[in-house]
Amino acid sequence: MTPHRGALLTGTLTRLSVLAAVLVAIGLLPWLADRDPALTVLRARYPGREATESALAAVRADLGLDAGPLPILRDRLTGLARGDLGTSWASGEAVADTVLPAFATSLTVMAAALLVTAAITAAACAPALRRAATGRPVGTGGIAVASFAALPDFLLATLGVAVFAAWLGLLPAYGFDGPANLVLPALAMGLPGGGLAARLGRDAIGHVAAEDWVRQWRTAGYSRRRIARGLLRRAAPPLAPQLAIVAVSITGAAVAVETVFAVPGLGRAALAAADAQDLPVLQACMLILIGFGFAAGLAARAGARRLAGPAADAAALPVAPPATGGRRRHLVWFACAAAPLAVAIIYGLARGGTIATGTRLEGPGLAHWLGTDELGRDVLARLGQGAWWTAGAALGACALSYAIALALGFLPRLAHPLAEAFNSFPVAIAGMLVVVVLGRGQVGAVLAVVAVSWPPLAAHAAALVARARTAGHREARLALGAGPGWMLRRHTLPLVTGPLAAHAGLRLPGMALGIASLGFLGLGAGPDAPEWGASLARSMPYLERAPLAALAPAAAMIALTLAVMAAVSFPRSARRHAA
Numbered sequence: 001m002t003p004h005r006g007a008l009l010t011g012t013l014t015r016l017s018v019l020a021a022v023l024v025a026i027g028l029l030p031w032l033a034d035r036d037p038a039l040t041v042l043r044a045r046y047p048g049r050e051a052t053e054s055a056l057a058a059v060r061a062d063l064g065l066d067a068g069p070l071p072i073l074r075d076r077l078t079g080l081a082r083g084d085l086g087t088s089w090a091s092g093e094a095v096a097d098t099v100l101p102a103f104a105t106s107l108t109v110m111a112a113a114l115l116v117t118a119a120i121t122a123a124a125c126a127p128a129l130r131r132a133a134t135g136r137p138v139g140t141g142g143i144a145v146a147s148f149a150a151l152p153d154f155l156l157a158t159l160g161v162a163v164f165a166a167w168l169g170l171l172p173a174y175g176f177d178g179p180a181n182l183v184l185p186a187l188a189m190g191l192p193g194g195g196l197a198a199r200l201g202r203d204a205i206g207h208v209a210a211e212d213w214v215r216q217w218r219t220a221g222y223s224r225r226r227i228a229r230g231l232l233r234r235a236a237p238p239l240a241p242q243l244a245i246v247a248v249s250i251t252g253a254a255v256a257v258e259t260v261f262a263v264p265g266l267g268r269a270a271l272a273a274a275d276a277q278d279l280p281v282l283q284a285c286m287l288i289l290i291g292f293g294f295a296a297g298l299a300a301r302a303g304a305r306r307l308a309g310p311a312a313d314a315a316a317l318p319v320a321p322p323a324t325g326g327r328r329r330h331l332v333w334f335a336c337a338a339a340p341l342a343v344a345i346i347y348g349l350a351r352g353g354t355i356a357t358g359t360r361l362e363g364p365g366l367a368h369w370l371g372t373d374e375l376g377r378d379v380l381a382r383l384g385q386g387a388w389w390t391a392g393a394a395l396g397a398c399a400l401s402y403a404i405a406l407a408l409g410f411l412p413r414l415a416h417p418l419a420e421a422f423n424s425f426p427v428a429i430a431g432m433l434v435v436v437v438l439g440r441g442q443v444g445a446v447l448a449v450v451a452v453s454w455p456p457l458a459a460h461a462a463a464l465v466a467r468a469r470t471a472g473h474r475e476a477r478l479a480l481g482a483g484p485g486w487m488l489r490r491h492t493l494p495l496v497t498g499p500l501a502a503h504a505g506l507r508l509p510g511m512a513l514g515i516a517s518l519g520f521l522g523l524g525a526g527p528d529a530p531e532w533g534a535s536l537a538r539s540m541p542y543l544e545r546a547p548l549a550a551l552a553p554a555a556a557m558i559a560l561t562l563a564v565m566a567a568v569s570f571p572r573s574a575r576r577h578a579a
Helices: 003-027 037-045 053-063 069-082 095-133 142-150 153-167 180-209 212-219 224-239 243-260 266-276 279-308 327-351 379-408 412-422 427-438 442-469 472-479 484-506 508-520 532-542 547-568 574-578
Strands: none
Touching: 003 069, 003 279, 003 427, 037 053, 037 266, 069 279, 095 180, 095 224, 095 243, 095 266, 095 279, 153 180, 153 243, 153 508, 153 532, 153 547, 180 224, 180 243, 212 224, 243 266, 243 279, 243 427, 266 279, 266 427, 279 427, 327 379, 327 547, 379 412, 379 442, 379 484, 379 508, 379 532, 379 547, 412 442, 427 442, 427 508, 442 484, 442 508, 484 508, 508 532, 508 547, 532 547
16 A cells, blocks of 8 residues: 555544544533433423423433433434434424535535635736746735635624625625525635635745746746646645645534524534534534535545646645745734734723613713623723633633643654544534533633644644654764653753744634634623623624624724734745845
8 A cells, every 4th residue: 555545544534533433422412411401302392391300301211311322322323324314302303304405505605605715716826826937926915815814704704794784785694595695605604715725825836936947947938828837737736635624614614604694504503403402413414514524635635646646745845935025014014903902902901891871882982982882881891801801712722732732742643643633623513512511601612722723733743743853963862871851851842842832822813713703603702701702793783783892893803813914924034034
């Protein structure tokens, strides 16, 4: 077996094992969750019936919970293997009658989102190909492209409802009645993926443009079109595996976007099933959503291998070098984004979020710079307090992800396949699983973000450990009598902890947006918490009357994203880069 086929087989088996573990965990939720599923089912089936012990016992007997976890788990897994999705606990109807139409709707929205992604990628990469064909430097696309990749789907969906539906009245905001209802969901799901694919595509084109054959072709007088085709053919293989990330992001975006726009898709069905503890429906939704992400990842890898050929190592190509110049522009971006956040935090600490009686949904004024919310609280003060909720939870998630990645970095055979499999989990799906077990709360949101944040850090840690263990001076120190403990403390850890901490810091804004997305979906902070995502969701019903109450947390998340993107992509000087 070739190394490539062995790696593909290992990745497939790992993905299947993780998927099976998720299905088993869902099957065990009645014995793991802090809520009694019999009570939830009783309220769903018989809303007016009193929750007596005899009524709950009857529901348990009907669901088969009295038999214990193993028989139920066995029956559910064998049924799924036969293609039988089971019967809904809440409605008593066949799960397939609910899930399959919802999946068809989600596929329609996902296909439209992929068209948006492809259009953005083509629009961003076409100028890069022209520049590379003529020998001019290729940048990464600037802060605008990077911001598209970093902005969360639920935020774009909220802004779409506010601008194009509520204010301009150009597009419908809710439902799924015709092609017009596809536009806003497709944009919300496709823009982040398009930004990511565009950034990766420009990086790959920039790297290939620096290869010797490009200069030789230009010297030989080849046409620009032919050089561009060669650049595209050479850049496509390393880009193909990364496109699996786009497919996974679109799969996860279905949960939030379908909830915002009331689209009867699979993501919305999964969220409703998690809230109702309807485990057969939740299992079927997870099987389809996670399986779709896994299949996309494997298909992308196989496609990359086919494009690259048997002798090519598509995954080994690095990204393009950092862009030079434009330092003043990046400083302006950073200042414009970071300064309002700092003002909001200081204002929030000074004013507090107390209720001001008689000023409910008030407009902006001298007393309340951004107006008041639905309970009469100062919007700007709540925004500043929410920064601590969101950023504090993100710091906790970052620390936990760092610790897990550092530990797994010394177990590369375990770290790489696990990281590859867990990297296919959107944060919304992890959030639903954690909420069913632990209930809603900020702790569950942190654990859900950790579950999807540690894989890239673990892969990086494993690479750093491998590099440290192959350093030339390591052999000399071992020859001088250095023991394993001394080598770990004085040699390996110093080479791993610093770069890994820097990597974790770069992912901190993404974790903060993940915390906010779970709060927006009702899977994180409580409904009255000042956390940005929860505040945004709470203000949506009052969008037309008090738009600033909803747009303030949205603007804060955009400012956080732009500030970090400006800091991360800040260009080094040409002299330093040349060195």
